[in-house]
Amino acid sequence: MKNTLAFIFAVTIALAVGIYVGSKVHSSGFSDIFSNSNKKKDKLNKLIDFIDQEYIDAINTDSIVDVTVNNILEKLDPHSVYITKEEMTRVTENMQGDFVGVGINFYNYKDTITVIRAIENGPSYKEGILAGDRILMAGKDTLYGKNITNKFVLNRLKGAEGTTVALEVYRRSENKKIRVLVQRGVVPIKSVPAYYMMRPDLGYIKITRFAASTYTEFKQALTKLQKRGAKKLILDLRDNPGGYLNVAEQIADEFLGDGKLILFTKNKSGKIEKTMASAKGSFENKPIYVLINERSASASEVIAGALQDNDIGTIVGRRSFGKGLVQREMDLGDGSAVRLTVARYYTPTGRSIQKDYTKGTVDYYKRFTERYHSGELVSVDSIKVADSLKFVTPKGKIVYGGGGVIPDIFVPIGTNEEETIRSMQRSGYLSYFIFEHLDEDRNAYNQYTRNEFIEDFKVDDILFQNFIDYAIKNRLRMDFYAHEKIIKAHLKAALSEQLFGANMYAQLKGLVDPMLTKVRALNDFEISNSSN
Numbered sequence: 264m265k266n267t268l269a270f271i272f273a274v275t276i277a278l279a280v281g282i283y284v285g286s287k288v289h290s291s292g293f294s295d296i297f298s299n300s301n302k303k304k305d306k307l308n309k310l311i312d313f314i315d316q317e318y319i320d321a322i323n324t325d326s327i328v329d330v331t332v333n334n335i336l337e338k339l340d341p342h343s344v345y346i347t348k349e350e351m352t353r354v355t356e357n358m359q360g361d362f363v364g365v366g367i368n369f370y371n372y373k374d375t376i377t378v379i380r381a382i383e384n385g386p387s388y389k390e391g392i393l394a395g396d397r398i399l400m401a402g403k404d405t406l407y408g409k410n411i412t413n414k415f416v417l418n419r420l421k422g423a424e425g426t427t428v429a430l431e432v433y434r435r436s437e438n439k440k441i442r443v444l445v446q447r448g449v450v451p452i453k454s455v456p457a458y459y460m461m462r463p464d465l466g467y468i469k470i471t472r473f474a475a476s477t478y479t480e481f482k483q484a485l486t487k488l489q490k491r492g493a494k495k496l497i498l499d500l501r502d503n504p505g506g507y508l509n510v511a512e513q514i515a516d517e518f519l520g521d522g523k524l525i526l527f528t529k530n531k532s533g534k535i536e537k538t539m540a541s542a543k544g545s546f547e548n549k550p551i552y553v554l555i556n557e558r559s560a561s562a563s564e565v566i567a568g569a570l571q572d573n574d575i576g577t578i579v580g581r582r583s584f585g586k587g588l589v590q591r592e593m594d595l596g597d598g599s600a601v602r603l604t605v606a607r608y609y610t611p612t613g614r615s616i617q618k619d620y621t622k623g624t625v626d627y628y629k630r631f632t633e634r635y636h637s638g639e640l641v642s643v644d645s646i647k648v649a650d651s652l653k654f655v656t657p658k659g660k661i662v663y664g665g666g667g668v669i670p671d672i673f674v675p676i677g678t679n680e681e682e683t684i685r686s687m688q689r690s691g692y693l694s695y696f697i698f699e700h701l702d703e704d705r706n707a708y709n710q711y712t713r714n715e716f717i718e719d720f721k722v723d724d725i726l727f728q729n730f731i732d733y734a735i736k737n738r739l740r741m742d743f744y745a746h747e748k749i750i751k752a753h754l755k756a757a758l759s760e761q762l763f764g765a766n767m768y769a770q771l772k773g774l775v776d777p778m779l780t781k782v783r784a785l786n787d788f789e790i791s792n793s794s795n
Contacts, residue, residue, distance in 0.1 A: 307331070311324050311327065311328065314327065329345065329347060329599075332345045332601070333345050336601065336603075337624060339603075339604065340588060340604050340620050341620050341624045341627045341628070342586065342588050342590055342602070342604055343590065343601070343602060343603050343604045344601070344602050345599065345600075345601050346592075346599060346600045346601070346602065347599050348597060348598030348599045351598055351599065351600060356452065357452060357472070357474065358474050358475060358506065358507070359474065359475045359476070360451060360452050360453075360454060360474040360475050360476030360477065360480075361449050361450060361451045361452055361476065362421065362449075362450055362452065363421060363422065363423065363424045363447055363448065363449055363450070364386075364417075364420050364421040364422070364447055364448075364450050365385070365386050365387045365392075365420045365421075365428065365430070365445045365447060365450075366381060366382040366385025366386045366387045366388060366448070366450040367379075367380070367381050367382065367385075367387045367392060367398075367420075368380050368381075368382065369398070369416075370695070370698060371411065371413060371416070372698070372702075374407055374408055374409050374411065375397045375398075375399070375406075375407040376397065376398040376399075376406045376407065376411075376416055377395065377396070377397050377398075377698075377702070378392060378393065378394055378395060378396045378397075378398065379394060379694075379698060379761060380394050380761055380764075381393065381394070382450055382451075383764065385448070385450050386445050386446055386447060386448045386450070387443075387445055390443050390444070390445050391443070392430075392432065392443060392445075393434065393436075394701070394705065394761065395434075395435055395436060395701070395702055395705055396432045396433070396434055396435075397432065397433040397434075397435065398430055398431070398432055399431045399432065399433055399440070400429075400430065400431035401416075401419040401420060401428050401429070401430055402419070402428055402429055404419050406419065421447070422447050423447065424447060424448060424449060425446065425447065425448075426446070426447050427444055427445065427446045427447070428444075428445055428447065429442060429443070429444050429445075430442070430443045430444075430445055435702070436705060436706065451476065452474070452476075453471075453480065453765075454470060454471050454472045454473070454474045454476065454477040454480060454506075455468060455469065455470055455471075455477065455480035455481050455483075455484050456469055456471060456765040456766075456769070457469045457765050457766045457768070457769030457770070458484035458485075458487070458488060458766070459488075459766055459769065459770050460488060460491050460492070460493065461497065461773065461779070461783070462783075462786070463492055464492055464493060464494045464495055465493065465494075465495045465496070465497065465786060466485075466488035466489075466491070466493030466495070466496050466497065467496075467497045467499065467769070467773070467779075468481065468484050468485065468488070468496065468497070468498055468499065469499040469769055470498070470499065470500055470503055470514075470563075471502070471503055472503055472504065472505070472506045473503075473505060473506025473507050473510040473511050473514075473562040473563075474506055474507065474510070475507065475510070477506065477507075477510050477514075478510050478513045478514060481514055481517075482517075485517065485545065485546060486545070489545070489546075494549060494550070495549065495550040495551070495552075495786065496546060496549070496550070496551045496552070497551075497552045497554065497779070497782055498551060498552070498553045498554065498566070499554045500553060500554060500555050500559045500563040500566065500567065501554050501555060501556045501558065501559055501580065501778070502556065502558045502559065502689070503558075503559050503560070503562075503563040504558065504560045504561065504563075504584075505560050505561025505562040505563060505564075505586065506561070506562050507562065508562060508565065508589060508608070510562065511562035511563075511565040511566050512525050512526070512538050512565070514566060515540070515565065515566045515569045515570065516540045516541055516543065516544050517544040517545055517546050517547070518544060518546050518547060518548075518549070518551055518570060518575055518576065519540035519544060519547065519569065519570070519573055519575060520540060520542075520544070520547050520548055521540060521541055521542035522539055522540065523539065523540040523573050523611070524537060524538070524539055524540075524569075524572075524573075524611040525538045525539065525540055525565070525569045525611070526538055526565055526568070526569060526608050526609060526610060526611065527608070527609050528589055528606040528607065528608045528609070529606060529607055529609065530605060530606040531605070531606075548575065550576065550577075550789075551570065551575065551576035551577070552576060552577050552579050552782045552785070552786075553566065553567050553570060553576060553577070553578050553579065554579050554580050554778050554779075554782075555567050555578060555579075555580045555581070555582075555583045555668060555670060556580050556581045556583070557581055557582065557583065557584060557631070557634060557640065557667075558584060559580075559583040559584060559668075560583065560584035560585075560586045561584075561586045563583065564583045564584070564585075564586065564587070564616055564667065564668050565608065565610075567583060567668045568610035568611075568614070568616060568668050569610060569611060571610075571656070571660075571662060571668065571671065572610045572611035572612045572614075572654075572656050572662065573611055573656070573657070574656050574657055574658040574660060577671050577672060577785065578668060578670040578671045578672070579670055579671070579672045579674060579778055579781060579782060579785075580670045580672075580673075580674050580778055581639075581640055581670065581673065581674065581675070581676065582634075582639065582646055582666070582667040582668065582669050582670070583616070583667040583668040584618075584631070584667055585616055585617060585618035585665070585666040585667035586616070586617060586618070587607055587608055587609070587615045587616045587617030588604045588606075588607055588608075588617055589604065589605055589606040589607065589608055590602040590603060590604055590605065591603055591605045610662075610664075612654040612655065612656060612662060613654060613664075614652065614654045614662065614663070614664030614665075615664050615665070616664055616665065616666065616667050616668055617665070617666075618630060618665070618666045618667070619665075619666075635676075640675065640676040641675045641676060642673075642675065643669075643673035646669060648663040648665075648669070649663070649665060652664040652665045672781065672785065674777055674778045674781050675777075677777065680741045680742065680745075680746055681746065681749065683739075683741060684746060684749055684750060684753060685753075687739075687753075688753050688756070688757065688772070692737075693730075693753055693754065693757045694757050694760070694761070696730055696733050696757075697754065697757040697758050697761055698761065699733075700726065700729065700758075701758075701761060701762075708758075708762055711762075713763050713767060716759060716762065716763065716767070717759075717767070717770070717771065720755065720758075721751075721755075722751040722752075722754045722755050722758075726754065727747065727750065727751055727754070730743075730750065730754060731743045748775075749775050752771070752772070752774060752775040753772065753775070755771055756768050756771040756772040759771050
């Protein structure tokens with residue numbers, strides 16, 4: 264239980280900073296606000312100047328400003344946040360969906376930068392960098408040693424597009440050093456990491472966030488699945504903390520008919536803006552299953568709420584996070600920014616799914632962890648709803664506002680040990696074990712093609728026992744043998760990810776995924792009913 268609770272608590276921290284619906288606005292657009300004389304603003308400015316000029320000790324007034332800004336925002340709502348200059352590069356890359364670099368995933372393994380996988384078709388991939396390669400030098404900079412940080416490494420590997428960096432690489436599998444000249448290029452940060460055909464007519468798409476590139480990625484995946492025969496779709500929005508509102512609207516438009524309401528927003532002055540679906544959707548009014556859980560937030564909830572309120576598809580899983588506020592990113596002029604809540608959004612029936620935050624941020628996120636203790640994650644009957652927040656869809660289905668989207672089909676969380684196994688997968692614990700296993704002898708897997716690995720490879724008892732020894736050494740205690748089947752399935756999925764990529768990982772993990780098992784059963788039931 265402690266492992267599960269620790270994981271859930273860690274997730275609340277990620278949600279606190281990762282949820283963002285809105286658009287970017289530069290400070291110049293608000294010059295009239297900042298240029299006007301304001302006694303409150305003058306008071307803060309004078310205080311900072313007094314400290315800077317007169318205080319007896321040397322003080323970093325920049326840090327005082329940062330603390331002041333954070334304290335102000337904490338008094339507003341849990342999703343109005345300050346982003347420092349140092350954080351902005353990472354945040355911007357994540358939301359625009361790409362960066363300029365050499366294109367590798369790596370571990371700082373035993374004080375040496377070791378390649379997990381070169382990103383397919385990226386700069387390093389094209390130059391023949393392989394999984395397991397140790398990168399010793401980038402130009403004249405040493406990339407190994409106890410004091411080397413990931414930030415230091417990234418600063419050496421990233422750079423302007425088209426520039427080159429000479430990498431000195433030790434290839435352990437051949438016991439030799441090689442020198443590779445890599446031209447830096449644009450490397451995508453995929454927000455649609457996996458899509459595949461689960462059945463001849465049933466496709467699957469996973470979306471991890473709603474970045475600037477997400478709609479294009481989604482549309483490409485959907486088109487490919489439709490060409491392969493997809494007439495039904497699973498849209499997996501679990502653990503998706505949100506992103507750009509307009510991207511969620513574009514994706515919802517693919518499923519809703521012309522003129523259907525997707526959502527509406529209301530700002531401080533009461534102005535209402537509606538977003539309607541167009542006729543361009545390529546998957547309108549077709550069977551769709553949307554997967555959500557307690558970590559699906561914001562833009563994820565926009566899609567789930569829009570489809571549910573329009574009586575389109577089936578929402579499967581557990582009650583979503585409950586974030587119905589709209590932020591706008593505002594440039595503060597020094598490289599930092601603030602994401603300020605500027606409106607609330609409402610689903611087509613008029614419900615707000617925003618949780619109460621009037622008791623402060625600590626209470627707000629404590630309510631999230633309380634879902635575990637209340638039994639809500641185990642039984643749909645434990646979800647507390649208020650009759651005053653009851654709404655009715657056009658076809659008469661009852662839905663509720665306040666605190667998230669309640670699914671049409673509930674799938675409970677697993678046992679403590681089952682969730683511990685899944686959290687090991689999500690946190691990278693299993694991946695690190697697999698990385699070390701592969702590093703011993705990668706050539707042992709060269710015989711497998713993708714299809715052969717899926718069909719023929721079995722995790723043997725030796726690898727299973729090695730994982731148990733690894734887990735015990737790292738102080739993990741559970742009944743491993745009682746969960747042998749699911750652990751072996753996750754080990755195989757983790758292997759496939761490092762050998763063949765995220766698509767195969769999702770496909771293999773899906774075989775033991777309770778929500779996907781439920782969807783397969785629902786699909787079988789619907790097929791059976793339609794044939795009778």
